[in-house]
Amino acid sequence: MPDAQEIDAALKADPEGRNPARLTKLHEEAAALLSTAEEQRFHLTHAWVYALVSGNTAQSNALEKRLTSLGGL
Amino acid sequence: MLDHAELTQALKAVTQPVASARGLPNALYTSAEGFALERERIFQHGWACIGFGADVPNKGDAKPIDLLGIPLLLLRDQTGELRVFENVCRHRGMILVAEPKNFGGVIRCPYHSWCYSQDGKLRATPHVGGPGINVHESIDPERTGLTPVPMGLYMDMVFVNISGTAEPFADFIAPLRARWADFDKPLFHGAGSSFQLDVACNWKLAVENYCESYHLPWIHPGLNSYSRLEDHYHIEAPRQFSGQGTLVYNPRLSETQAFPDFEGLPAKWDKAAEYIAIYPNILYGVHRDHTFAIRLDPKAPDHTIENVEIYYTSEEAAQSPEFAALRKANAALWKEVFIEDIFVVEGMQKGRGAPNFDGGRFSAVMDSPTHCFHDWVASRLA
Secondary structure: OHHHHHHHHHHHHHHHHHHHHHHHHEEEEEEEEOHHHHHHHHHHHHHHHHHHOOOHHHHHHHHHHHHOOOOOO | OOOOOHHHHHHHOOOOOOOOOOOOOOHHHHHOOOHHHHHHHHHHOOOOOEEEHHHHHOOOEEEEEEEEEEEEEEOOOOOOOOOEEEEEEEEEEEOOOOOOOOOOEEEEOOOOEEEOOOOOOOOOOOOOOOOOOOOOOOOOHHOOOOEOOEEEEEEEEEEEEOEEEEEEEHHHHHHHHHOOOOOOOOOOOOOOEEEEEEOOOOOOHHHHHHOOOOOHHOOOOHOOOOOOOEEEEEEEEOOOOOEHOOOOHHHOOOOOOOOOOOOOHHHHHHHHEEEEEEEEEEEEEEEEEEEEEEEEEEEEOOOOEEEEEEOOOOOHHHHHHHHHHHHHHHHHHHHEEEEEEHHHHHHHHHHHHOOOOOOOOOOOOHHHHHHHHHHHHHHOOO
């Protein structure tokens, strides 16, 4: 599991979102390192957006469920 | 400056019978106001061609299109259906898609990542209610999707009606569809057969020149040996379309190979071909073995891009390596013909700078398809 610095560097390496599947994974990993609902919601929101961009319905549905449970949807 | 009183008088002179009519006034070829008036009355309130199905061949393909400054998005969705939307995020008006690309999922606005599914529905509004809060009562997704633009498809040409007030597309295209019912068959876009010409003239001059055969002996002398002036005939559907036909289509691209013909064509088309201006901005040609479309893209009063696409009767003729050389030769031939017209349309554009040029005169015998187009423009602007 990469650490926060590694995740941050990887996110910065794709500012235009050219690899949405990887960005979803990175944001999920970032959320997993955080403890509060507010912090997790932020990264899961981004993970969800990139799953929608990828067209990965199973993944975007799962992320919507998590966001709903955290009060983000 | 466009003097509207003068314009009204000038347009009355245009709609007279061809023998006594004048052509459209200079201001409609040179002024920004004339260009803006046409943008509204012709290109927004009527049907206009913005591109081709071949521009977005695969599911998920999207192409941004600028129609006289109106940002549009041509999309082939995941079901294969063509759609046109205003290429604008409903949030802050950001352009959604800046260059052609393929979308596997939603279309994401690059500004705040509002996401739209390919049927135009607003699918996500990240952080709209605060960080990590992705909904807010003030934003109703049901009413904040992409703005669809009415569209119609004919012979792979994508037409749109920006205002939504034109007659149904089926009614608009019905007369031409009836005339060319013999060609209501699958078309296959020719690989390597697209090209553009950048012309320093008003878009209308390209239409006017295309409509008439009168100029052929002088501007296209290569045709004289097998398609004489007397082999041509006028085509006029008042206030709909106009152009010319030939009784002598005789392709000679190769001694050993020929494109396959459309199946089941009546004998008339063995040697006939027709060239029609579909008002406002398509110049179309039909032949027994291929068709072409020239989509005129007006950029300024004195600047037009001509986008040329060629279509064939079978997948093999359109795509196979076996026909590549023949396709290349056919495209080159048409490009040469269209380039021959450039100096006259650009010359007419320059002529519109003459303050005492009164729109000109028409040969009642030879210019009637061109006058038909002038009359249509005048009717749209009156």
